[in-house]
Amino acid sequence: MPTPRPLALALLLALAAGLAAPDGHAAKKPAAKKAKAPAASAACADFYANANADWLKANPMPDSGAISSLGQLTARAQQQQRDLLDAAMNAPQGNVQKLLGDFWASGLDEAAVERDGANPVAPLLKRIDGIRKTGDVAPAIAALHQVGIPALFNFSADVDLRELDRHLGYFAQGGLGLPDPAYYTRGDADTQALLARYADYIRRILTLTGIPAKDLERETALVLDLEKRIAAAERPLVELRDPKANFAPVATAGLGKQYRNLQLDAFLKVQGVSDDTVSIANPALFARLDALVGGLKPAQWKTYLRWRVGDAMAPYLAKPWRDASFDFRGKVLRGETQPAPRWQQTLEAINLAAGPMLGREYAARYLPDATRRQAVDIADHVRDALVRNIGNSTWMSDAVKAEARSKLGKLRIEVGTPRRDLDYSVQPMGRGSFGGNMLIASTWRHREEMKRIGRGNADRRWDVLPQQPALAYDLAQNRLIVTAAMLQAPVLDAAMPQAAQYGAYGALVGHELSHAVDARGRMVDAGGDLRDWWTSTEAAAWDANAQKAAALYDGFAYPQLKGAKVNGRITRDENIADIAGLELARAALVAAGPAGGADADKAFYRGWAQVWAQQVTVDEAQRRSLQDVRAPGQWRSNGPVMQQGAFGSAFACKAGTPMQPPAQQRVGIFR
Structure with missing residues (x-):
C-alpha cells in the first residue's frame, strides 16, 4: 500500500489560581444572601474554564484517553465521509463518485468479501510463481x-x-x-x-x-x-x-x-x-x-x-486473512483488543488507496464557496498583520525585515483542496471484489504519486487529505494549507460571530504563518533556497524571548496531575506559535474593523479558548506530559490570552489577576 515519504513531515510541514476578590460591599452581605461573583471574575481567574463551561459539562471525563472539541470535529468529518460514500453508493453523481460508491459498497458487503476469498491476489501470486x-x-x-x-x-x-x-x-x-x-x-x-x-x-x-x-x-x-x-x-x-x-x-x-x-x-x-x-x-x-x-x-x-x-x-481479504493480520498487527504490535467496525475498516482503506478521490468529492459537498472565501480573506488579513508587525519589529534588522516581507509576499494560501487536480482516469471498480478494488485504487494512487517526481511538480498535491482536518504551513513550498474538513466549528463556521472566526481560525492561521519567519522558517529564504537569512542578532533576540516563553509555561500546573508542571522546554516552539498566532489574529481583526468594542473582543477570545476544550484522563495526561510538544488545552487557551492587555480590558480584569499578569512579565513575539 502507499508508503510513507522518507523525509516525513518533520522538516517540511507544518501538517499547542485563585478568584479575584469580591468588592467591599458584596463581602459584607450575610452568607446566605452572598451574591455570585461577577462573570468577569471567573474569566479573570481561569478563562479556559469560563469559556468552556458548557462544553465541559456536556462532555464528562471519559473512562480512558481523552475527548476534545477538535476530536469531535474529526469525528464529524469522518461521519460526513460516511454520508458522502453512502450517497455515492446509492446515487452517484459523476465518474469519481461511481468509483467511490462501488469501492464503498464492495467493502461493506462482507458476504461478497468472503466469497471472493483470495481471488484478488491470485494474479499477483501467479506472477510470482513464474519466477x-x-x-x-x-x-x-x-x-x-x-x-x-x-x-x-x-x-x-x-x-x-x-x-x-x-x-x-x-x-x-x-x-x-x-x-x-x-x-x-x-x-x-x-x-x-x-x-x-x-x-x-x-x-x-x-x-x-x-x-x-x-x-x-x-x-x-x-x-x-x-x-x-x-x-x-x-x-x-x-x-x-x-x-x-x-x-x-x-x-x-x-x-x-x-x-x-x-x-x-x-x-x-x-x-x-x-x-x-x-x-x-x-x-x-x-x-x-x-x-x-x-x-x-x-x-x-x-x-x-x-x-x-x-x-x-x-x-x-476474507476473514481468515483479516484475523491473521489483526491477531499479530492489531493485538501484538498495536495493543488493540478487537478489530474496528467494518465501516471504519472500509473507510480507512478508501482513504489509504483513494484518499484524494474522496477529498475532491468531500470538498465539493461540504465546503460552501462563502466559507472558502471567508477563510481566504481572514488568512490574507492575518498575513497582512504579520507583514505590518514585522515592519514595526524592534529585534529584526532592515535586511531581515525585507527578506521576511518578500517571503510573505510570495506565500500562497490554499484552502479546501490542492490547486492542482489529479487524473482520475482509472479502471472501473465494480462491486464484486473489495480486494480487487483496493489494488485498482492503490495502483492509481501510486501512479499519481510518481507524477510528483520532476521539476515543477512539488506542489502537485498536499501531504494531508481535504477530508482530514488540518491547517499547516508547508515550509518547502511556502504555502498555507487549510483542508476542507478544518473549516467547521469550532474553527470556522458561518454561524460564528466574525470576531470569533478571527479568534479561532485566524489565530490558528497566525500560528502557522509565524513558522514562515520564525527559527524554523529562517532556514528557507524568499527564493525557496535553503539558507539561514537571519543574523546572529536576530537569533540571539529570538532565543532570549524563547527562554522567557519556556519559563512562563514551566510555571503552569499540569491539569489532572498533582504537583506536575507543564514542560515549557519541549512545548516551547508550539507555545511561541500560539502566542504569535493570537496576537496576529487580534491585529488582523482590529485592522479589518470597524471596531466592535468589548463584545467583539469577548467573542474573539472565546473563539480561541473554545478550540482547546478537552477532557483528559489522569493516565493520558501522564503520558502527554512526558512527550507531547503541545501544552494541555487549558494553557493553549490561557497562556496566549494572558499576554494581551486587550483581554483585560474586555473582561474588566485588574492587573495582577491570574489572567492579567503585569505588562513587564508578558511575552510578545511579533508585536
Whole structure:
C-alpha cells in the first residue's frame, strides 16, 4: 500500500489560581444572601474554564484517553465521509463518485468479501510463481511496487533539498514485516518472544497463499532468513530522523549497471519515472540487496514475495486473512483488543488507496464557496498583520525585515483542496471484489504519486487529505494549507460571530504563518533556497524571548496531575506559535474593523479558548506530559490570552489577576 515519504513531515510541514476578590460591599452581605461573583471574575481567574463551561459539562471525563472539541470535529468529518460514500453508493453523481460508491459498497458487503476469498491476489501470486531465474526477481519486485505493495525497499516521491520546487524519487530502506530492523538482531527474551509470534503470523499467511503444510516450516524459515539479511544492512530508526541524512542525490544514468540484479533503471521505467536524478542515501544497503538478489535462489525470493503480497493485502481479504493480520498487527504490535467496525475498516482503506478521490468529492459537498472565501480573506488579513508587525519589529534588522516581507509576499494560501487536480482516469471498480478494488485504487494512487517526481511538480498535491482536518504551513513550498474538513466549528463556521472566526481560525492561521519567519522558517529564504537569512542578532533576540516563553509555561500546573508542571522546554516552539498566532489574529481583526468594542473582543477570545476544550484522563495526561510538544488545552487557551492587555480590558480584569499578569512579565513575539 502507499508508503510513507522518507523525509516525513518533520522538516517540511507544518501538517499547542485563585478568584479575584469580591468588592467591599458584596463581602459584607450575610452568607446566605452572598451574591455570585461577577462573570468577569471567573474569566479573570481561569478563562479556559469560563469559556468552556458548557462544553465541559456536556462532555464528562471519559473512562480512558481523552475527548476534545477538535476530536469531535474529526469525528464529524469522518461521519460526513460516511454520508458522502453512502450517497455515492446509492446515487452517484459523476465518474469519481461511481468509483467511490462501488469501492464503498464492495467493502461493506462482507458476504461478497468472503466469497471472493483470495481471488484478488491470485494474479499477483501467479506472477510470482513464474519466477524461474535470478533475472525474473527484479521485474517481479517492480510490478509489486507498481500496485502499491513495496517489496525489498521503499520508493517514494519527496522534496529535493537543493531545489524545493522539485521532487525526487527516494530509494529508502524497507521490505521488512516488523517495524524496526533491530527486532531481527536483538537477543533479549521479549524480542525473541515477538519473533516467535511473528513466525506464527508468517505461517498463517503462507498457508493462505497456498503453501502446503509439509513445507511451511521451511518456507517460513526462508522468509525470516531473508528479512534478517535485509535488516542487518539497514540503519537504526533513530538515524532516519534527520532529513539531510536521508538525502543523497545520484544520477539515474548508470543505475542499471551499478545495480545489475536489482535492475533499478528498469524499475524506474515501470514506475513511470524518467527523471535524471534519484536519492539513494544508503548505497551500501542497495549494494547488499543487489548481492542478495544475485546470490539467493529464486525459490527463496518467490516465498518472500508471496509473503509480502499476503501481508500487505490480508486486511482487505476474507476473514481468515483479516484475523491473521489483526491477531499479530492489531493485538501484538498495536495493543488493540478487537478489530474496528467494518465501516471504519472500509473507510480507512478508501482513504489509504483513494484518499484524494474522496477529498475532491468531500470538498465539493461540504465546503460552501462563502466559507472558502471567508477563510481566504481572514488568512490574507492575518498575513497582512504579520507583514505590518514585522515592519514595526524592534529585534529584526532592515535586511531581515525585507527578506521576511518578500517571503510573505510570495506565500500562497490554499484552502479546501490542492490547486492542482489529479487524473482520475482509472479502471472501473465494480462491486464484486473489495480486494480487487483496493489494488485498482492503490495502483492509481501510486501512479499519481510518481507524477510528483520532476521539476515543477512539488506542489502537485498536499501531504494531508481535504477530508482530514488540518491547517499547516508547508515550509518547502511556502504555502498555507487549510483542508476542507478544518473549516467547521469550532474553527470556522458561518454561524460564528466574525470576531470569533478571527479568534479561532485566524489565530490558528497566525500560528502557522509565524513558522514562515520564525527559527524554523529562517532556514528557507524568499527564493525557496535553503539558507539561514537571519543574523546572529536576530537569533540571539529570538532565543532570549524563547527562554522567557519556556519559563512562563514551566510555571503552569499540569491539569489532572498533582504537583506536575507543564514542560515549557519541549512545548516551547508550539507555545511561541500560539502566542504569535493570537496576537496576529487580534491585529488582523482590529485592522479589518470597524471596531466592535468589548463584545467583539469577548467573542474573539472565546473563539480561541473554545478550540482547546478537552477532557483528559489522569493516565493520558501522564503520558502527554512526558512527550507531547503541545501544552494541555487549558494553557493553549490561557497562556496566549494572558499576554494581551486587550483581554483585560474586555473582561474588566485588574492587573495582577491570574489572567492579567503585569505588562513587564508578558511575552510578545511579533508585536
